[in-house]
Amino acid sequence: MHDEAPRTPHENLIGNYTATQIRVADGGRYDSFYARFFSPLLCRFKLGLYTLLTYPSAHACEFSTRFFRLGIPLVFKRTDRLISTEADALQFLNGVVPHLPIPKLVDTFQLDGATYTVMTRLPGCDLEKSAESSPEAMEMISQDVIGILDELWRIPRPSHLPLGAMLSASGHGLPHPKSFREVIAGPYDDARLLYESMGVTTSDLDSETLDTITNDPMVFVHTDLRMQNVLVHKGRVSGIIDWEDAGWLPRHWLLHILRRPRPGCRGIWRTQTALVSNMSQYLNRPRITLTPNSVYVYTVPIMGSNAFHWCLVYVSEDGTCSSHQWVQDTKASAFSIAKDGIEHYHFDWLANGSSAPSYDGQSPVLAYFRVMNPAPKPQAFMEACKHTFAGQSRSTVDANRAAQITCRTWITKVLGTWMSEAQALEIENTVTTMSRAANNKFASSYLSGQAFQTEAHDIL
Numbered sequence: 001m002h003d004e005a006p007r008t009p010h011e012n013l014i015g016n017y018t019a020t021q022i023r024v025a026d027g028g029r030y031d032s033f034y035a036r037f038f039s040p041l042l043c044r045f046k047l048g049l050y051t052l053l054t055y056p057s058a059h060a061c062e063f064s065t066r067f068f069r070l071g072i073p074l075v076f077k078r079t080d081r082l083i084s085t086e087a088d089a090l091q092f093l094n095g096v097v098p099h100l101p102i103p104k105l106v107d108t109f110q111l112d113g114a115t116y117t118v119m120t121r122l123p124g125c126d127l128e129k130s131a132e133s134s135p136e137a138m139e140m141i142s143q144d145v146i147g148i149l150d151e152l153w154r155i156p157r158p159s160h161l162p163l164g165a166m167l168s169a170s171g172h173g174l175p176h177p178k179s180f181r182e183v184i185a186g187p188y189d190d191a192r193l194l195y196e197s198m199g200v201t202t203s204d205l206d207s208e209t210l211d212t213i214t215n216d217p218m219v220f221v222h223t224d225l226r227m228q229n230v231l232v233h234k235g236r237v238s239g240i241i242d243w244e245d246a247g248w249l250p251r252h253w254l255l256h257i258l259r260r261p262r263p264g265c266r267g268i269w270r271t272q273t274a275l276v277s278n279m280s281q282y283l284n285r286p287r288i289t290l291t292p293n294s295v296y297v298y299t300v301p302i303m304g305s306n307a308f309h310w311c312l313v314y315v316s317e318d319g320t321c322s323s324h325q326w327v328q329d330t331k332a333s334a335f336s337i338a339k340d341g342i343e344h345y346h347f348d349w350l351a352n353g354s355s356a357p358s359y360d361g362q363s364p365v366l367a368y369f370r371v372m373n374p375a376p377k378p379q380a381f382m383e384a385c386k387h388t389f390a391g392q393s394r395s396t397v398d399a400n401r402a403a404q405i406t407c408r409t410w411i412t413k414v415l416g417t418w419m420s421e422a423q424a425l426e427i428e429n430t431v432t433t434m435s436r437a438a439n440n441k442f443a444s445s446y447l448s449g450q451a452f453q454t455e456a457h458d459i460l
Contacts, residue, residue, distance in 0.1 A: 043111040050076045050118065073121040074106060078114050079244050084168035084175075084184060085115040086244035092169035093220075093243070096155050100148055101231075101239040122239030124231035137235055144237035145230065153219035153251060154349035156320070162187060165194040165218055168247040174223070175245050190214060191250045213250065221249040288356050288368055288456050292319045295372035295381070296456070297411060297427070298356075299435040300363045301442065308435050310407040312414065313356060313368065314381055321350035324385045326410035328397060341393020343400055345385050345410075358454040366438035368456040369431050376418055384417040408432075430459050 054066035054076045064078040079085045087108035094104055103119035110116070127141065161167060166174045166186030173186030178198050188194040191213050192202050202210060222229075223245045231239035290296060294315045299308040311325040327346045329336070350356045358365055375381065388410055394400045408428065415424040434457060445452040 040111065043109045043116075046107070046109055047111060047116060050116070067121065075103065075119050075121045077117045077119070079117065080114050081184065082110055082113065082115055083170055083172040084245075084247070085117070085170070086119075086242075087115055087117045088168060088170040089243040089246045090117070090119060097151055100151060101237065102243070103239070103241060122231050122241065124233035124238035126228045127230040127232050128227035130232050140235060141230070141232060141237055145225070145240075148237065148240060149222075149254070152222070153217075155220050156349055157218070157248060163218075164189050165191050165249055166247065167218075167249075174247045174249075187248075191216065191218075194250070213252075216250045216252050218248045219251045220246065221251070221253050222246050223249070223253070225254060286358050286454070288358055288365075288454055290315045290319075290321060290356050290368060290456065291370065291373065293317045293374045294370050295375045295415075296356075297369045297371055297431050299366045299369075299431065299438075301366060301439050306436075306439075308366065308408075308432075308439070310411050310431075312385070312411055313350060314375060314378070316375070316378060321356050323348045323350050324382075324414075326389065326405075326407045337395050341400070342395055342397060343393050343405070345388070345390075347382070347385070364442055364452055365454045366435050366442060367454060369427075369434065370456065370458045370460060371415060371427050371431075372418065373460060384414050388413045388417075427459060434459075 051066070053070075053072070054068050057065040057067065064080075066076040068074040068076065077086065079087075085108075087105055090103060090105040091108075093100070093102050101122060103122060105117065105119055107118040108115060157163070157167075161171050164187035166176075166188055168174050173184045176183050176185035176197070185197065186194070188197060192210070195213065196202055202213075205213075222240060222243065224242055225240070229240060229242045230237060231241065290313065292315050296313040296315065298311050298313055300311070302309055309325075309327075311323050314322050314324060316322075323346075325346055326343055328343050329346075356365075356368065376384070389405055392403070392405060394403060394405070400406070412424045412428045415427060438455070442452045
């Protein structure tokens with residue numbers, strides 16, 4: 001038996017997520033004589049077979065992309081490098097956000113200095129050719145893209161990867177913009193060094209600009225989100241493709257890409273009425289500083305009613321924020337709903353650092369209420385969340401409500417693990433009263449066209 005190194009609070013909260021889902025392909029390296037001898041033969045056979053089964057893309061800019069014949073929904077691509085490849089990005093993303101409209105990795109191999117990848121072909125046509133060009137249609141599409149980006153930005157960096165900017169899913173650098181993406185560079189220790197590598201003299205920047213650049217969190221970024229890489233079907237986003245240069249970069253990096261006037265970044269896609277404007281508003285939304293080693297409740301108004309959606313926020317000792325809530329599974333199949341119920345516990349990341357968003361999607365967070373300090377141990381907290389209402393969810397929301405199974409009662413029962421029932425109910429009543437007051441304030445600010453300020457309250 002080997003002694004296992006103790007986990008950090010952050011790693012404990014992730015649990016099996018880090019070990020199982022966040023992992024990186026080994027790049028197809030083989031050490032045995034058998035593998036070194038037969039692997040090239042197998043790869044050449046695959047290359048010939050896939051080439052025979054596919055035809056080249058009609059676009060000159062996609063000379064390395066081929067589509068399978070006979071209606072087989074697969075794509076065959078070549079990348080002229082062995083590290084930081086699209087296969088690395090897809091394997092990582094398929095493991096941590098499998099529900100997003102991203103191609104699924106089917107096969108990959110390396111031969112003669114290139115990486116070949118087979119992936120699923122997503123439905124729809126690219127936005128540049130689509131008839132969806134009205135301001136209303138583009139607004140809907142841009143909101144879909146913002147939702148996808150929001151989930152990407154919540155992905156925690158795997159603990160085995162180094163810190164820094166311009167980092168790929170394989171742990172290497174990324175194609176550098178200054179070299180026209182022909183040279184792999186990075187990762188850099190921070191955003192300041194990244195900008196200096198591009199010829200920016202950061203010492204000449206004013207302090208406010210420099211602070212904005214250096215304090216923006218490093219998140220997983222699609223570095224080429226042009227119109228031809230966004231697929232749409234029936235007015236909604238059906239896929240995001242071309243992930244070969246994706247990796248960890250400052251969150252604002254994508255705005256630089258979208259604002260450059262080049263093919264695929266033109267017209268309404270880069271004007272203030274579409275994605276750039278929505279991203280700017282998203283990035284400029286204020287964030288709320290939360291106290292480490294604490295548990296918060298936040299509430300969001302349910303439009304058209306006097307009710308709220310309730311959510312727990314766990315802030316670990318290192319300041320990492322995660323959300324925990326009882327919520328409807330909108331993507332569940334009829335069989336799954338009949339077996340496991342229509343609602344269940346859902347875990348997600350809110351931010352890297354001790355700050356949390358003032359919006360939940362398009363709805364304002366009314367307030368954050370600190371209800372526990374110090375927080376329980378991460379694993380114990382997640383176990384309590386998992387076991388509350390486990391196996392009790394009905395097949396319809398109405399049936400759950402009739403059984404008093406709601407996001408509010410779920411939180412009260414979770415809190416009851418560490419306090420008396422009377423204390424948990426007192427917190428529930430306090431949060432309800434203060435949320436109603438905050439909701440009235442939000443309604444007034446909305447009608448008067450003024451900004452609403454989310455606040456954090458201590459109700460321990």
